[in-house]
Every structure is written in structure tokens, then in C-alpha cells.
Amino acid sequence: xxxxxxxxxxxxxxxxxxxxxxxxxxxxxxxxxxxxxxxxxxxxxxxxxxxxxxxxxxxxxxxxxxxxxxxxxxxxxxxxxxxxxxxxxxxxxxxxxxxxxxxxxxxxxxxxxxxxxxxxxxxxxxxxxxxxxxxxxxxxxxxxxxxxxxxxxxxxxxxxxxxxxxxxxxxxxxxxxxxxxxxxxxxxxxxxxxxxxxxxxxxxxxxxxxxxxxxxxxxxxxxxxxxxxxxxxxxxxxxxxxxxxxxxxxxxxxxxxxxxxxxxxxxxxxxxxxxxxxxxxxxxxxxxxxxxxxxxxxxxxxxxxxxxxxxxxxxxxxxxxxxxxxxxxxxxxxxxxxxxxxxxxxxxxxxxxxxxxxxxxxxxxxxxxxxxxxxxxxxxxxxxxxxxxxxxxxxxxxxxxxxxxxxxxxxxxxxxxxxxxxxxxxxxxxxxx
Amino acid sequence: xxxxxxxxxxxxxxxxxxxxxxxxxxxxxxxxxxxxxxxxxxxxxxxxxxxxxxxxxxxxxxxxxxxxxxxxxxxxxxxxxxxxxxxxxxxxxxxxxxxxxxxxxxxxxxxxxxxxxxxxxxxxxxxxxxxxxxxxxxxxxxx
Numbered sequence: 001x002x003x004x005x006x007x008x009x010x011x012x013x014x015x016x017x018x019x020x021x022x023x024x025x026x027x028x029x030x031x032x033x034x035x036x037x038x039x040x041x042x043x044x045x046x047x048x049x050x051x052x053x054x055x056x057x058x059x060x061x062x063x064x065x066x067x068x069x070x071x072x073x074x075x076x077x078x079x080x081x082x083x084x085x086x087x088x089x090x091x092x093x094x095x096x097x098x099x100x101x102x103x104x105x106x107x108x109x110x111x112x113x114x115x116x117x118x119x120x121x122x123x124x125x126x127x128x129x130x131x132x133x134x135x136x137x138x139x140x141x142x143x144x145x146x147x148x149x150x151x152x153x154x155x156x157x158x159x160x161x162x163x164x165x166x167x168x169x170x171x172x173x174x175x176x177x178x179x180x181x182x183x184x185x186x187x188x189x190x191x192x193x194x195x196x197x198x199x200x201x202x203x204x205x206x207x208x209x210x211x212x213x214x215x216x217x218x219x220x221x222x223x224x225x226x227x228x229x230x231x232x233x234x235x236x237x238x239x240x241x242x243x244x245x246x247x248x249x250x251x252x253x254x255x256x257x258x259x260x261x262x263x264x265x266x267x268x269x270x271x272x273x274x275x276x277x278x279x280x281x282x283x284x285x286x287x288x289x290x291x292x293x294x295x296x297x298x299x300x301x302x303x304x305x306x307x308x309x310x311x312x313x314x315x316x317x318x319x320x321x322x323x324x325x326x327x328x329x330x331x332x333x334x335x336x337x338x339x340x341x342x343x344x345x346x347x348x349x350x351x352x353x354x355x356x357x358x359x360x361x362x363x364x365x366x367x368x369x370x371x372x373x374x375x376x377x378x379x380x381x382x383x384x385x386x387x388x389x390x391x392x393x394x395x396x397x398x399x400x401x402x403x404x405x406x407x408x409x410x411x412x413x414x415x416x417x418x419x420x421x422x423x424x425x426x427x428x429x430x431x432x433x
Numbered sequence: 434x435x436x437x438x439x440x441x442x443x444x445x446x447x448x449x450x451x452x453x454x455x456x457x458x459x460x461x462x463x464x465x466x467x468x469x470x471x472x473x474x475x476x477x478x479x480x481x482x483x484x485x486x487x488x489x490x491x492x493x494x495x496x497x498x499x500x501x502x503x504x505x506x507x508x509x510x511x512x513x514x515x516x517x518x519x520x521x522x523x524x525x526x527x528x529x530x531x532x533x534x535x536x537x538x539x540x541x542x543x544x545x546x547x548x549x550x551x552x553x554x555x556x557x558x559x560x561x562x563x564x565x566x567x568x569x570x571x572x573x574x575x576x
Binding site: 376377378381382383384385386388389392410411412413414415416 | 438440442449471474476477497531549
């Protein structure tokens, strides 16, 4: 089993900590002087860049949040002049206030580097045919993996998401050995392969790297059995860099974090206190090499655990467990981030007042389905069925165009949506992760 | 002259129409006419009752979403072709029927047809001018 960058991936932890300290100090200096917003946050805590001398001082720094990115939309948190920015991505599926991220040329190199580590850990290299079925575009999935895949010398098939028929054709004709997509799409492909009676033995698939949405060990087993491959979990978020923030090796005992670029912490989501190794809590990252959009103690809202023991593969980097949930109400539906508040604003436009609604997310035949129950109210009710159907259609289309996901809207009778302590229960997630 | 029709939102669940009718029955409401329009997910139950205001109050209390619509009730002779004649008049005057339903009445040899037409006032005038018999709301409520 190969390691792309043994110097950093297998560095003695003491030495790694020195590297991290140096890079942290330089990052803090940079954001303090170049990003007025960060300077404000630090000043509010009475912190000067000189107060941060080593990794031990990390916990003194203020947290940053998705809201900070939105408040400074689009480029307010960038730490370099726009002339240095060579690429802009934006988070998938958010209305109006997207979270926008920018990369300098060096950031793109960093991204390719961490993706090269990811791919190498999944044994994808110069003899591989990698079919990238993540979306290419503002979403970081497609292009992020792409650059890393070219760097490790794989034969990259940038087919992007969707068009299942073409995916299967390419898979057979080009001899795809590795697949990159969301786990639910992998299962969907498996179903289509069975449906079309394609002989799985005739395919050359060996490994797949799957991420961008939560998935369970059971789902992993199912993907592996039905596609006859090894399924590897990858983790990332656009704010930190995109894919490449966490990756499993073939031992699959947690996701390795490239700590010479991103420092992970686990905190108590309520108190903000840093928790000790092995505790479950909210994952927080500090980028220490990024130039375009450095983030200090960025709260991911993802729930995980960290371990610092050396992996059998030889890597010494911290490992995070598979993400088991969220600390906020964000849902990931078919890889798209969805906040109930976004659905609420769509519903507000359909009537004069905000109706009671409930989102029911389920996984049917391995694809996420979203059903939106909307309580009927006098201001949208009509004696004509046609007009009521128009309401359902309008909401469906509006959700499709603003969030990019398809939802089934169902009008229900008033007071039928379960309320707890007077507040309607907004989300029912029936999926098992 | 116009008839007040009550529409009730009914989710497609077993027993919901019965719930609505028993809610009205408990309030001593007498049904005059009814029809159901449905889709796969929900339906709209439309009724005409003897005491519309009382029925609305009762239904709201039972938690139903209701609204009222002015509809036209006409009397049509119970013989072949008479409904076609009425519809021909409506067509001739380029009026659109949103929906309609009919029932036999206690008036001898006459059926009652309920029409939902966009501009009810103009429609009433056209129908009267063409010698079509409109049924007063009070008469319908008290059948």
C-alpha cells in the first residue's frame, strides 16, 4: 500500500505539531492583517496575533461559522486580492446567500495534493481509470477530485453527474476501474446495472470513493456486494477546501486528515470547549496553508470523533470517524445541503402566511426522497381542485429551481402535523445512517 | 338568489368524509346536495346545507379548512335534452363552467343542477333572460 506524501502523512506527531504551530502563527497573522472581519473577532476577544505562538494557543481563537461567510457574501472573508484568486466555487443548493469560496493558484495545488493523498490511499493511481460522476461546476466535488486524479496520473473520465445510461456505457467501454460519486448514486448505478442485465463480472470496477452525504456501514456493505468493489469513505466541505479533508485508507479504520493543512478539533457544540481524544462532538477545522479563504476554527456542525493513534497503514495523521449526524437542522439530500428555513421561505411565497409544514426524508430504492407536507390554511384553500394542484406544482417547481432538488408536495389537513411543545416538528428523517 | 356552497378540504385518508358529515350531523345540519372532487392526495367535499352559517361554524370547530363559494342552482325539467339546452345557452354566451353537479329534487319532474361559473351575477342574468329557472337559495336550503 502506497502513501502519496509519507513525509507529512507519516510524520512523527511531535514534529507535525511544530509544523502546525508555525503554519498556524503565519495564518493568524495573515487573517489579522488582511481580513477586517477576523481582526474584529480577535479584537473582541482582546487577542493580538502575537498571543498565538503555538498549537496550544489554538483554543484561544474565536470560532467562525457559515453565517460569517454569508454575512460577508460573496468575497468579504478572502485574505488575498481578487487578482490572486484563480477559482471560485459556491456551496450547493442554497438560496440567495450561498457560501462562496475562492482559491489561489497555491490553494488549487494544495487541493490537488490532499486529493492525491486521498486517491493514493484508495489505491487509485496511474494505472486507474477514474470515472468522476460528481457534479462539475460550482459544486466542489467534480473539479476537486479531478485535479487530484490528474496529479496521481489516473486516466480521468470527467463524465460529471447524472445521465445514467452514458455512465454505464462508459463504464463498460472504457473499462472504468474506479468510481467517484455519492454513495446513493453508486447504489442507483448498481440497480441500473442489474436492471439492464449487465454482467457485473464483465466490469473492471475495483474501488469507489464515496462522500458528500452521510452513509451507513450497511450501505457500504450493500454497495460492495452489488457493485463487487471496495467502497472507501471520503469527507470534505467546500469551506475548508472541498473533497480531501478526510479519507480512508484500505484498512478503513477512520478517515485520515491531512493535518499539515487542516487542524481538526472536536468541541462540545454547546459550551465550545475542546473535548479530549475519543469524545464525540462537533468537528472544527482550522486551515493553516490556505491563502484565498483561510478559516479559523470553522464549525462544521458535523458530529464525529478523533483518534491520534498510528494507523496500520503507517500514517500518523489524526483519524475522524464516519460522520454520524449534525448539530444543526441541515439535511443532506442527494448530496445537496438543505436547511428547513429555505423551504419555509419558498412556502411563504405560496401563501400570505407561513404555513405549518413538515419535511419527510426517506430513502426509497437507495435514492433520497423528500416529501413536503403542507397544512391547508384558509388563505390558500379553494373550492377548485385545479387551483390547489397549481399550489402543489408551484411549490415543487420553486423548490426545484432554488434548491435544485425534486420534492413531492402534499397538502394535508390542518393540525395533522405533529407538534411538540407547541412547535411543529419540522423534519422527519427516516433514513438510516 | 345565489346559493352558498361550502367546500371542505379532505385529506385522502380513510374515514375523513365520514368525519366531516358526522361533524355536521352533530350540529343538526341537514345536507341538501354534495359532490366530491378528488386527486390522488386530497379531495374537496362540496356541500349545500340548510344552515350554511351554522355548518361553517361547526366544521371550523371540528378543525376543517372550509370556504364558501357562490354557486347557481337551476331547475331543469326531467326529460331528455333539457340539460343540453341549458348548456347550449351557457356555451353561446361564452361562459366557462368550473364544475357542476346535479341531483333529483322534491319538485315534481325537476332536477336541480348546481353550477360554478366565474361571473355568477352575469351568468344569473343570462340564464334568467333565457327562461331558465333559477332556484332561490332559501328555497334550496328548505327543500
